[in-house]
Amino acid sequence: MTVTKLMTSMMVLALSAVVSVATASTIEERIAPVGAVCVQGTECAAAGKAAAASSGPRSGSDVFNTYCAACHGTGAMGAPKAGDKGAWKDRLAKGFNKTLANAINGLNLMPPKGTCGDCSDEEIGNAIKHMSN
Numbered sequence: 556m557t558v559t560k561l562m563t564s565m566m567v568l569a570l571s572a573v574v575s576v577a578t579a580s581t582i583e584e585r586i587a588p589v590g591a592v593c594v595q596g597t598e599c600a601a602a603g604k605a606a607a608a609s610s611g612p613r614s615g616s617d618v619f620n621t622y623c624a625a626c627h628g629t630g631a632m633g634a635p636k637a638g639d640k641g642a643w644k645d646r647l648a649k650g651f652n653k654t655l656a657n658a659i660n661g662l663n664l665m666p667p668k669g670t671c672g673d674c675s676d677e678e679i680g681n682a683i684k685h686m687s688n
């Protein structure tokens with residue numbers, strides 16, 4: 556075996572290594588799960604932002620119907636009834652923020668956050684506004 560032949564076969568080996576690396580990354584691209592690649596500024600990134608924006612704070616009626624109606628719909632356990640403006644006026648006389656704080660922390664038989672553990676303060680506030688109107 557001459558030196559030239561040896562060099563040639565080493566180059567072929569090196570080249571085929573480069574080729575196989577390129578092929579591997581191409582295959583990875585092809586088998587990447589759909590939606591895994593989303594570069595900022597592209598259409599898919601914009602779509603993701605729009606979806607996040609539309610899932611903002613839940614409305615007062617959403618939160619009320621899901622979490623508060625069980626007690627505040629009927630006035631169970633002495634809960635001020637939704638739509639009973641007189642009862643809510645008395646509750647809110649101490650100020651909206653104090654009333655909100657009671658709802659967040661719980662008050663006697665009123666459970667903290669009215670059982671909506673993942674509600675934000677804003678969402679609890681929305682539900683109070685919904686019930687007192």
Ligand code: HEC
Binds near residue numbers: 623655662668669
């Ligand atoms: C398990 C029953 C129950 C559920 C569910 C419930 N509440 Fe209440 N809530 C009560 C009761 C009972 C009271 C009256 C507490 C008292 O004054 O002793 C009350 C009182 C309140 C008050 C008046 C607090 C004050 O300062 O006078 C607010 C505001 C309130 N609830 C908001 C909510 C909201 C918002 C939800 C839903 C996210 C909710 N509650 C869910 C039972 C409940």
